[in-house]
Amino acid sequence: MTILxxxxxxxxxxxxxxxxxxxxxxxxxxxxxxxxxxxxxGTDTTARTLLIRARRELKVDAxxxxxxxxxxxxxxxxxxxxxxxxxxxxxxxxxxxxxMARGRAPISIDDIKGVVRSTxxxxxxxxxxxxxxxxxxxxxxxxxxxxxxxxxxxxxGIDHIAAITFSKKSGIKLAYVPFDGGGAMITNxxxxxxxxxxxxxxEAVDGIESGDFVPLAVMADxxxxxxxxxxxxxxxxxxxxxxxxxxxxxxxxxxxxxxxAVLEEKLLKAMxxxxxxxxxxxxxxxxxxxxxxxxxDAQIRSMYANIYDTLEELGLRK
Amino acid sequence: MEIVLGGLLxxxxxxxxxxxxxxxxxxxxxxxxxxxxxxxxxxxxxxFTIYLEPIPAIAMLAALYCAGTFGGSxxxxxxxxxxxxxxxxxxxxxxxxxxxxxxxxxxxMAAAASVVGGIFSLFVLILxxxxxATVAYRFGPPEYFALTIFxxxxxxxISGKSAVKNLIGGAFGVLLATVGxxxxxxxxxxxxxxxxxxxxxxxxxxxxxxxxxxxxxxQAGQKDRPLERFSMSALKLPTxxxxxxxxxxxxxxxxxxxxxxxxxxxxxxxxxxxxxNEAKRWSKNKDNFGKGEIEGVAGPExxxxxxxxxxxxxxxxxxxxxxxxxxxILGGLQIHGLRPGPYLFENQPNLLYAIFFAMLLAxxxxxxxxxxxARYFSRISLIPRQFLWPAVFCLCVVGAxxxxxxLNDVYIMLIAGFVGYFLNRAGFSPAPIIMGLVLxxxxxxxxxxxxxxxxxxAWRFLTRPIAVFFFIxxxxxxxxxxxxxxxxxxxxxxxxxxxxxxx
Numbered sequence: 141m142t143i144l145x146x147x148x149x150x151x152x153x154x155x156x157x158x159x160x161x162x163x164x165x166x167x168x169x170x171x172x173x174x175x176x177x178x179x180x181x182g183t184d185t186t187a188r189t190l191l192i193r194a195r196r197e198l199k200v201d202a203x204x205x206x207x208x209x210x211x212x213x214x215x216x217x218x219x220x221x222x223x224x225x226x227x228x229x230x231x232x233x234x235x236x237x238x239x240m241a242r243g244r245a246p247i248s249i250d251d252i253k254g255v256v257r258s259t260x261x262x263x264x265x266x267x268x269x270x271x272x273x274x275x276x277x278x279x280x281x282x283x284x285x286x287x288x289x290x291x292x293x294x295x296x297g298i299d300h301i302a303a304i305t306f307s308k309k310s311g312i313k314l315a316y317v318p319f320d321g322g323g324a325m326i327t328n329x330x331x332x333x334x335x336x337x338x339x340x341x342x343e344a345v346d347g348i349e350s351g352d353f354v355p356l357a358v359m360a361d362x363x364x365x366x367x368x369x370x371x372x373x374x375x376x377x378x379x380x381x382x383x384x385x386x387x388x389x390x391x392x393x394x395x396x397x398x399x400x401a402v403l404e405e406k407l408l409k410a411m412x413x414x415x416x417x418x419x420x421x422x423x424x425x426x427x428x429x430x431x432x433x434x435x436x437d438a439q440i441r442s443m444y445a446n447i448y449d450t451l452e453e454l455g456l457r458k
Numbered sequence: 459m460e461i462v463l464g465g466l467l468x469x470x471x472x473x474x475x476x477x478x479x480x481x482x483x484x485x486x487x488x489x490x491x492x493x494x495x496x497x498x499x500x501x502x503x504x505x506f507t508i509y510l511e512p513i514p515a516i517a518m519l520a521a522l523y524c525a526g527t528f529g530g531s532x533x534x535x536x537x538x539x540x541x542x543x544x545x546x547x548x549x550x551x552x553x554x555x556x557x558x559x560x561x562x563x564x565x566x567m568a569a570a571a572s573v574v575g576g577i578f579s580l581f582v583l584i585l586x587x588x589x590x591a592t593v594a595y596r597f598g599p600p601e602y603f604a605l606t607i608f609x610x611x612x613x614x615x616i617s618g619k620s621a622v623k624n625l626i627g628g629a630f631g632v633l634l635a636t637v638g639x640x641x642x643x644x645x646x647x648x649x650x651x652x653x654x655x656x657x658x659x660x661x662x663x664x665x666x667x668x669x670x671x672x673x674x675x676x677q678a679g680q681k682d683r684p685l686e687r688f689s690m691s692a693l694k695l696p697t698x699x700x701x702x703x704x705x706x707x708x709x710x711x712x713x714x715x716x717x718x719x720x721x722x723x724x725x726x727x728x729x730x731x732x733x734x735n736e737a738k739r740w741s742k743n744k745d746n747f748g749k750g751e752i753e754g755v756a757g758p759e760x761x762x763x764x765x766x767x768x769x770x771x772x773x774x775x776x777x778x779x780x781x782x783x784x785x786x787i788l789g790g791l792q793i794h795g796l797r798p799g800p801y802l803f804e805n806q807p808n809l810l811y812a813i814f815f816a817m818l819l820a821x822x823x824x825x826x827x828x829x830x831x832a833r834y835f836s837r838i839s840l841i842p843r844q845f846l847w848p849a850v851f852c853l854c855v856v857g858a859x860x861x862x863x864x865l866n867d868v869y870i871m872l873i874a875g876f877v878g879y880f881l882n883r884a885g886f887s888p889a890p891i892i893m894g895l896v897l898x899x900x901x902x903x904x905x906x907x908x909x910x911x912x913x914x915x916a917w918r919f920l921t922r923p924i925a926v927f928f929f930i931x932x933x934x935x936x937x938x939x940x941x942x943x944x945x946x947x948x949x950x951x952x953x954x955x956x957x958x959x960x961x
Contacts, residue, residue, distance in 0.1 A: 178782075179501035185789040188505050206863055210653030211639070214864070244653065289911055296644025317599075317910045318642050320903070323772075323779055333598035333911055346776075415508060422792030456644055 166226055166399050171202040173389070174230045176215040178208060182423075186258050186387050187231045189419045193410035198403075210244070212236040217246045224392040226399035229255065233387050234298035234443060241448045242296075242457055249444045250393065254437030255400055256407045257388035259420070260429045261340040262360035263302050264370070266353045271335045276356055276376055279336065280312045287315040291325040291337035294318055299338050301450045302359060302383035306338075308453075310378050329353065340385050341366060342424030359383045365426055386443070388436045404433045462584060465811025469819065474514040478816050481521035482823040486831075488522070489529020490541045492666050492857030496526025497783040504790050512794040513809055517816030519790050520770070523783045524576055524820040527726055527766050528828065531568040531759055536561060536838045537850045539670030539857065543661060544726035544762035546896075547734040549669050550889050551747060551754025558750050561836035566695040567752055568759045569828025571708050575760030576821040578712035579719065579767030584814050594772045597721050599907035600919055604928035605721075606901040609728065609893070611935040612735035616889045624890040627881070631894020634659055635902070642906040654866040661895060663858040663867040667874025668888040670854050674847050675879040695832060696752065704756040707737045715761035719768020725781035726762035726769070727896055733761025739935070748887065767817060774802060774810055 173191065177183040184204060191202045207215040212235050222228040230236075232252075239245045267273040271282075279288060292299030295318045307314045317334055319325045322343045329337050330352060339353075341364060347353030348367070355370045359381050363372055373381045389407060391400060410416065411430045420429055431439070451457045469475070488499040500519050507515035530542030535552035548568060555564040597605075613628040614621040637648045638658030649655040711733035718729035737757025738747045747754050769781040779785035796802065802810060838846070858871035878888055912918040919925055 179498045179786070181785075182789075184501060185504065185786075185793070188501075189793060192505055192508060208657070209864060209866070210656040213653040213656065244656075286913065294639070294644065295642055296639070300644070315910050315913075317907050318903075319907070320641065323785075327594050327772075327776070328598050331595035331598055418795040419793050422795045454644075 166402060167198050167200045169227050170200055171198060172205045172222075172228050173202065174205045174207055174215045174219045174228065176208060176212040176231075176233075176235065177206075179206060182259075182385075183231055183233055183387055186419075189416055190258055190389075190407065190410060192415055193413040194407055197406040197410045211239040213239055213245055220247050220251065220392060222392075224394035226391060226395050226403060229389050229391055229403070231258075231387060232390050232440075234383075234385065234447070237440065237444045237447050238297065238301070238451070241444060241451050247392075249441065252390045252440070253393045253395060253400060254433055254440050255389040255391055255403050256411070256433065257386060257431030257436035257439065258411065258429070259387045259423070259425060260384055260431065261342065261386070261423075261425060262358050262364065262382075262384040263299070263338040264341060264344055264358050264364075264367070265306070265336065265356040265373075266329065266339045266344045266347070267336045267356060268329050268332055268334075269352055269354050270332060273335065273356075274354065276310065276312070276378075279356065280310070282335075283313040287313040288336050289317055289334040290314040291317050291319055291328055291334040293321065293325070296451070296454070296456050298383060298385065298447075301447055301454075302338050302381070304454060305383070305446065305450050306359070306373070306378070306381050309381055310373075338383075340424070345424045365428065366424065380446075382442075382446070386439065388431070388440075390440070400433065408432060461807040462811050464808045465813075466815050468513050468808055468812040469517060469815045471514070474517055474816075475819070477510070477514050477518040478521045478819050479823055481518035482525040482820045483827070485522035485525025485820070486529040486532075486824055486827055489526035489545075490532040492533060492539045492541050492662070492670070492853055492860075494857075494860055495542055495662075495783075496523050496529075497786050498860075499526065500783055500786040500790070504786065504793060507790060508793060512791075512796060513812045515794065516787065516790055516809070516813055519787050520813050520817050521820035521823075523787065524763070524766050524817050525824045526783070527762050528569065528572040528576075528759075528824050531572070531755075532565065532831075532835055533853075534669075535564045535568060535755070536835065537670060537846070537853070538673045539666055539850060539853060543665060543896075544730050544765070545758075546665055546669070546727065546892050547730040547758035547762075547889075548755055550734060550758075551749075551751050553669075553673070554748065554750035555752065555755065556836075556839045559839070560694070560750070561839040562694050562832050563696045563700065563752065564755050565832035565836055566829055567700060567704070567755045569825055569832060570696070570701070571704070571711070571756040571759040572763040572828070573821050573825040574708050575712045575715055575762070575764035576767055577818060578709070578760075579716040579764035580814050580818050580821070582716050583767055583771055584811065593717075593720055594776060596924060598922075599904040599911060600922045600925045601928070602721075602900060603904035603908050604919075604922075604925035604932070606897045606904065608928045608932040608935065609732055609735070609897050610901065611932040612739065613890050613893060614936075615738070616735065616887075616893060620885065623884075623886050627886050627888075627890035628894040631891040631896075632898035632901070633894075634664065634891075635895050635898025641899075641903050642910075654864065658899075659870060660867060663871035664874045664895060665892060666854050666857050667871040668878035668891060670850055671871060671875025672878030672882055672888065674850055674854070675875060676882065677843050677847050680843075695829065700752055704753050707741070707753045707756050708760045710736055710740065711757045711760035712764045715764025716768040718761070719765030719781070720771050726765040728900075729765035729768075730758035730762040731893055731896060734758040739938075748889070763821075767814075770813065770817070774813065 173187050175183050175187055187204050195202050207218045219228055219230040240249055273279050290303050292303055300316055303314055303316050325337050326343055328334050344353055348355055355367055357373045357376055358364055358370055359373055485496060488494045489496055500522055527544050530540055530545030531548045534540040534545040534549035535556050538549050538553040540546045540549050552564045614624050616624055637655055639646050639656055714733050715729040734757050737753050738744055741753050743751055769784045773779050773784040773788055779788050854871060855868055858867045
């Protein structure tokens with residue numbers, strides 16, 4: 141065991157030295173990860189857990205720099221003001237994309253480049269079992285009488301956009317009830333104040349396993365490994381509703397490609413370590429959450445397009 | 459019972475005990491410094507706990523959480539700068555006590571009340587955690603709305619100053635709470651295009667400004683007044699007589715705190731506010747509140763520490779954090795690959811009880827720390843003011859900056875300080891403003907949520923028994939003061955009439 145670990149360490153050191161030679165002594169200074177959310181939240185915890193191994197892989201110190209405010213605006217201005225030399229990374233979420241799409245961000249979608257995806261948590265359509273709803277058809281017929289009370293977070297946020305898009309494409313009438321956070325959504329779904337909600341797997345899993353919640357569909361291309369019996373919306377004939385709470389690392393678009401490649405390789409390696417994997421399983425996710433630069437960059441852009449259109453229709457774009 | 463003892467055994471390891479003590483001491487220090495909150499400290503410690511076993515790791519974080527809530531009262535009492543938001547209500551009477559040369563008495567009472575509150579809530583939890591957890595489900599937006607209305611019902615009488623001014627202050631606080639993107643519509647309000655105001659005005663800079671900064675300006679205005687000689691009475695601890703007077707308040711607040719803590723997303727600050735309100739309502743010395751009443755320290759302190767225990771119930775039993783710090787501790791469990799929720803109760807009962815015992819131990823450790831420390835901390839109030847207040851100014855700036863690491867918060871603190879200074883001179887008290895700011899978000903959001911749930915039909919509030927119960931309490935609370943005055947005048951008139959009749 142120990143010998144194996146030492147061998148792995150030696151191997152990684154070798155790879156690292158090789159990488160360093162290519163990228164011109166990069167990284168040469170401490171790496172800074174700019175976040176927009178308060179210490180201890182999901183984004184902060186994800187970034188910190190990722191950095192535990194990333195420090196070793198990159199052979200430099202790495203730290204989280206919190207720049208709160210303005211739906212990511214403050215963080216984006218800060219990151220944009222730093223040299224694009226690969227020493228300043230930013231952890232982004234759909235919030236940043238929404239701020240960009242609303243026209244309030246100091247940078248646009250073309251100014252950023254995806255490096256790695258760290259978590260990917262699709263939104264699942266969940267109902268309370270006691271509501272007697274067992275399928276999307278039930279949901280639709282009940283919504284004819286009175287709109288379904290659907291729980292989510294901040295109006296104008298990703299949950300809201302997902303709910304509106306879902307409602308539009310499925311014809312199910314929704315009354316969107318915004319809550320302060322996931323916790324309040326779950327308690328209210330459990331207590332029967334709302335009939336349905338768009339929840340992440342980690343939020344819904346206890347309720348699903350105890351039989352109180354019924355997952356109706358997943359807002360993703362593929363079924364979730366953890367919920368093999370729950371269909372995707374596309375399988376149920378509702379296309380183009382892919383939403384998830386994703387978090388990932390980006391750099392400014394001017395950052396040299398070979399440095400992005402080094403970062404991608406090291407960060408992917410850091411996330412394959414047991415420490416990060418244990419964290420993922422703690423929040424109900426698995427290794428498929430981690431994505432490389434190509435996948436993540438494409439995802440940012442398609443999500444941005446979706447958000448842009450919905451905000452336009454909601455009249456929330458400036 | 460076996461499980462409970464199993465949990466105790468998990469804690470009684472030298473390494474775990476040491477970590478709990480470290481967590482407690484760090485918690486008290488972090489709590490005492492304005493701007494360093496216990497949630498931040500827990501977040502920063504999280505990555506280090508990876509190298510520990512889950513139980514010692516979580517035990518340390520839980521101990522830090524408990525102690526942090528107590529620590530906030532130290533600076534609230536000594537320099538009117540609540541080290542943490544839950545201690546805001548402690549400053550209402552704690553600081554006047556310190557000003558009257560009774561810092562030690564206030565600090566000692568804060569420590570004792572905190573410990574009783576903390577231990578009370580932990581015993582309730584150990585006995586009834588799985589059952590209590592379901593209480594959280596019974597509280598939807600309509601119930602929260604009614605609860606906050608009850609909280610706000612004491613607004614007019616929260617400080618001894620004029621009722622009208624208290625209401626104006628409260629309305630101002632609620633107005634401040636509306637700044638930022640509205641939760642239920644996504645519309646920006648009062649942001650004037652400044653991105654920094656997009657997420658609203660954070661509570662801590664306003665708190666530090668209204669209390670500590672305003673007091674500092676006030677002290678600066680008294681520069682040419684001769685310095686009074688301080689009596690060493692400041693170092694005296696509370697007497698047995700004090701405890702005899704406040705035990706009812708402490709018990710009441712412990713109950714309130716445990717209950718409010720259990721409600722998800724409520725937290726210690728609201729618990730402390732309600733604890734203070736109720737201490738005042740049931741006190742014989744109502745008029746002394748705000749001027750340095752020892753019950754006004756015991757009430758909020760017992761409540762906010764009871765709430766820390768309460769907050770752990772939904773966090774562990776349902777996986778729904780009961781407060782900001784509890785949310786970070788939840789993150790800690792996840793880093794260790796543990797999933798909080800009903801399954802934790804079934805699969806890892808040891809861990810659960812170990813956490814409760816860790817918090818219990820933390821309470822005992824900071825009782826010692828608090829009582830012994832009170833003698834030393836209270837010396838701060840003996841420092842001549844020309845040395846003390848400039849130092850406090852540094853703390854104010856650092857404290858305001860520390861929360862969001864943003865200079866804007868420092869500006870907000872300075873503005874709040876000037877506003878607070880002039881409001882004080884005009885006869886307004888900061889207490890109702892803070893209360894409006896704390897409860898403003900909740901009262902507005904829960905009303906908007908309720909109306910969506912009720913299809914915009916307000917009468918349907920009457921279909922919710924718990925909400926109706928709190929509405930009735932609120933109504934009683936509003937009419938009780940004028941009614942009491944009315945009855946008293948009537949009695950006096952009666953007595954006068956009888957006296958005259960005898961003549």
